[in-house]
Amino acid sequence: MRFATDEFPERTSHMHFDVVIIGAGIAGLYTALHIDGKHTCCILTKEDAEVSNSWLAQGGIAAAISLDDAPIYHFEDTLIAGAGLCDENAVRVLVSEGPNDIRRLIEMQVPFDLDNEGDLDITREGGHRRRRIVHAGGDATGRETVKALAQLVSLRQNVTFMPHNFCADILTDENGAVSGCTVLDVTDTLFIIDTPNIVLATGGIGQVYKISTNPSVATGDGLAAAVRAGANLKDMEFIQFHPTGLWSDKHENRAFLISEAVRGEGGLLKNSEGERFMLGTHELNELAPRDIVARAITKELIRSGETHAFIDITAEPREYLEHRFPTIFQECLKRGIDISKTWIPVCPVQHYLIGGIQTDLDARTRVEGLYACGEAASTGVHGANRLASNSMLECLVFGRRAAAHINARFADGGEAPHAELPVSEKRNIVKRDFAALRTEIQQLMNDYGSVLRNENGMKKALVRISEIAEELNCSYYPGREYIETLNIATLAADILEAALLRRESVGAHYRED
Ligand SMILES: Cc1cc2nc3c(=O)[nH]c(=O)nc-3n(C[C@H](O)[C@H](O)[C@H](O)COP(=O)(O)OP(=O)(O)OC[C@H]3O[C@@H](n4cnc5c(N)ncnc54)[C@H](O)[C@@H]3O)c2cc1C
Numbered sequence: 001m002r003f004a005t006d007e008f009p010e011r012t013s014h015m016h017f018d019v020v021i022i023g024a025g026i027a028g029l030y031t032a033l034h035i036d037g038k039h040t041c042c043i044l045t046k047e048d049a050e051v052s053n054s055w056l057a058q059g060g061i062a063a064a065i066s067l068d069d070a071p072i073y074h075f076e077d078t079l080i081a082g083a084g085l086c087d088e089n090a091v092r093v094l095v096s097e098g099p100n101d102i103r104r105l106i107e108m109q110v111p112f113d114l115d116n117e118g119d120l121d122i123t124r125e126g127g128h129r130r131r132r133i134v135h136a137g138g139d140a141t142g143r144e145t146v147k148a149l150a151q152l153v154s155l156r157q158n159v160t161f162m163p164h165n166f167c168a169d170i171l172t173d174e175n176g177a178v179s180g181c182t183v184l185d186v187t188d189t190l191f192i193i194d195t196p197n198i199v200l201a202t203g204g205i206g207q208v209y210k211i212s213t214n215p216s217v218a219t220g221d222g223l224a225a226a227v228r229a230g231a232n233l234k235d236m237e238f239i240q241f242h243p244t245g246l247w248s249d250k251h252e253n254r255a256f257l258i259s260e261a262v263r264g265e266g267g268l269l270k271n272s273e274g275e276r277f278m279l280g281t282h283e284l285n286e287l288a289p290r291d292i293v294a295r296a297i298t299k300e301l302i303r304s305g306e307t308h309a310f311i312d313i314t315a316e317p318r319e320y321l322e323h324r325f326p327t328i329f330q331e332c333l334k335r336g337i338d339i340s341k342t343w344i345p346v347c348p349v350q351h352y353l354i355g356g357i358q359t360d361l362d363a364r365t366r367v368e369g370l371y372a373c374g375e376a377a378s379t380g381v382h383g384a385n386r387l388a389s390n391s392m393l394e395c396l397v398f399g400r401r402a403a404a405h406i407n408a409r410f411a412d413g414g415e416a417p418h419a420e421l422p423v424s425e426k427r428n429i430v431k432r433d434f435a436a437l438r439t440e441i442q443q444l445m446n447d448y449g450s451v452l453r454n455e456n457g458m459k460k461a462l463v464r465i466s467e468i469a470e471e472l473n474c475s476y477y478p479g480r481e482y483i484e485t486l487n488i489a490t491l492a493a494d495i496l497e498a499a500l501l502r503r504e505s506v507g508a509h510y511r512e513d
Contacts, residue, residue: 001425002228004483005168005182005190006476008421016194017042017160019406020181022167022222023201025054026142027374027395029149030101031199032159033108034403039410042160042193044167044183046217049150050143053203053214053375054392057142058259058327059125060135061105061396062389063098066122069130071095078390081127081289082383083507085235090380093361094390094397101396102134110148112136125388126260126287133389138326139259142392166480167221170198170229170370171419178229178369180419188479194419197406200226200357200365200372201399205239206254207438207484208492209350210446213245213257222376224487226357227494231365234378235355236491237498237509240386241451243293244269245349246332247308253442255349256331258311260388262344263287265324267313270343271300277309291385291451291508294348298451301347310343348451352391354382354508355498363402369409371402384507430475434485437472441465441492449496454513462496469493 018039021028028043035041045051064074074095079086106112112134115121122131136144153159164186171180171192180194202222206214227233244263245255263269263286269278277300282288288296297309313321318340322329325339332339357365357372359379365372373379374395381394444465448457469489476482505511 001473003169003182003422003425004225004228004486006424006427007478008190008424012421013191014194014418015042015191018195018410019197019199020044020193020195021199021201022181023052023203023374023376024049024150024161024163025052025201025203025374025395026145026149026392027399028199028201029146029153030396031201031373031399031403032153032156033149034400035158036407036410037156037158039407040158040160042162043153044165045163046166048163049146051215051217052146053218054142054146054395056213056215056257057392058139058257059261060123060133060141060389061102061392062125062128062132062387063102063134063393064095064130064132065099065102065120065134066131069132071099073130074098074132077128078381078387079383081385081387083385084383085507086383087380090361094381094394097397098393101393101400105145105148105396108148108152110136110145113138125264127289127387138324139261140327145392166483167225168483169422170225170367171422172229172367173417176230176367178367179417182422184480192419192421194417196369196417197409198370199363199402199406200370200376201374202376204353204375205491206350208442208445208488208495209450210442211245211253211255212350213242213255214350215254219484219487220491221484221487222372223357224490226365226367226370226372227490229370230367231370231372232358233355233494234358235498236494237502238354238382238384238507239350239495240290240352240354240508241294241348242351243290243297243348244311244346247345247347248335257351258328258344258346259325260290262311262313262325262328265313266315267311269293269297270310270312271304272306272310289385290388291510294451295510297346297348308345308347311346312343313339314341314343316340350450352386354384354386359398361401362405363398364405371406373398373402384509427474427476429477431477432471434481437468437485438488441468441488445492445495449492449499452510452512453499454511455500458496458500462493462500465489465492465496
């Protein structure tokens with residue numbers, strides 16, 4: 001199926017921009033700030049600018065900027081985390097250009113935290129052999145960065161910010177090059193934006209799973225639309241599960257994240273009996289890599305039959321915890337958990353898409369004029385596992401590179417396209433219980449496509465999810481709910497197919513069989 005939408009009224013209105021950026025997380029905003037002021041540009045988002053993975057990012061951004069560090073060490077640490085599957089050229093670009101992007105952010109007034117001497121407070125995280133993580137607002141790095149970038153974007157004469165506009169599909173001309181995109185406005189009315197350049201900065205796919213740290217907008221629309229337009233996905237089997245999402249008995253789809261830093265500051269993982277089950281599992285105990293901790297917790301929960309484990313950080317004084325982890329402290333308190341007195345209930349949750357839309361070093365997909373950056377893209381820098389705090393750096397480095405390539409394309413001239421109305425496929429309109437279908441897919445992915453995977457389970461899930469995808473492909477229903485459900489089903493099937501093909505356990509992909 002080429003298009004998710006099926007109804008293209010004759011009088012569909014057109015807008016024109018030189019560049020369309022889909023997504024206002026760090027990748028989309030930073031890209032926009034690097035598009036030459038001569039070119040008109042719009043940024044679309046599904047919801048308000050605050051609803052994104054970027055807004056929620058806590059820990060920080062990694063780059064070799066401290067005096068005892070160098071890009072080569074960052075390069076080596078990234079390759080180790082990626083378990084031999086990183087694209088070394090992409091990693092080289094990431095670690096060597098990254099420090100300058102951090103300096104750019106400082107010039108752009110991102111308020112990174114300072115130490116007592118007034119220097120950047122650079123910390124360490126799991127997998128990094130040097131101190132190289134800059135952070136802002138204590139544990140609110142993403143929010144502070146998005147706020148600063150969005151403020152600068154609002155001052156740009158050439159950039160139009162268009163929140164609550166949902167991109168459904170990428171349009172291409174007779175040569176397969178980008179000519180525009182279809183968009184549903186806030187009333188679900190379809191219009192077309194003509195453009196030769198589209199940057200997909202649409203973030204992750206958390207909604208494919210039952211519980212995720214990602215917000216509701218993370219339905220993978222950019223990935224699914226890219227595939228329908230002819231781009232490739234890569235490394236979809238590699239999904240990072242965060243070991244310590246805040247557990248809740250309220251069946252919430254979005255889990256609040258209890259950052260690694262809490263374990264870094266002495267938090268101990270315990271079961272309900274108070275036993276430290278990480279002891280003996282890995283030499284770093286609670287600070288073992290994310291995938292190892294996520295597996296250890298999952299196995300412990302299967303063994304005990306319980307729904308969650310705990311982090312005990314009660315040894316630290318309340319004043320210190322309140323200052324060091326303001327967001328986590330307050331969020332837990334809101335839920336009746338004073339973390340200076342009570343153990344924090346946690347369980348593994350979907351967190352980050354390591355793979356994505358295959359791109360080159362200039363963030364180009366194989367469709368001319370179609371770019372992808374940030375979490376939606378697979379540049380190859382993460383290999384089989386993402387090193388903590390490398391993802392926001394990837395947003396910056398490859399977002400800037402996408403903009404540079406687009407600016408250079410304009411220098412070559414070229415006609416502005418007028419996107420043709422797609423030919424309707426005229427499928428039957430069928431209203432289904434989309435919420436129920438989503439829940440079914442999310443449960444199957446949780447049970448069979450998650451931290452521990454095996455062939456039988458994945459095949460069982462794939463059969464049912466493919467059936468759902470096929471039903472949704474063959475019929476149609478106007479509106480976002482249908483498109484999001486279709487995208488979730490398509491990507492869930494892609495993840496399972498890739499996971500079945502990779503028979504060995506590597507990085508974030510673990511086969512029990
Ligand atoms: C809780 C949490 C903590 C994290 N902590 C860190 C950390 O400390 N360090 C780090 O490096 N990384 C961290 N990450 C990962 C990192 O935040 C993300 O990978 C990164 O911010 C992704 O940025 P992005 O710009 O690619 O996408 P996002 O920030 O997710 O933005 C996606 C944008 O795309 C828009 N969009 C999506 N679909 C459509 C559509 N169909 N039409 C229009 N718009 C659309 C959305 O509205 C949104 O504006 C964390 C993630 C989470 C969830």
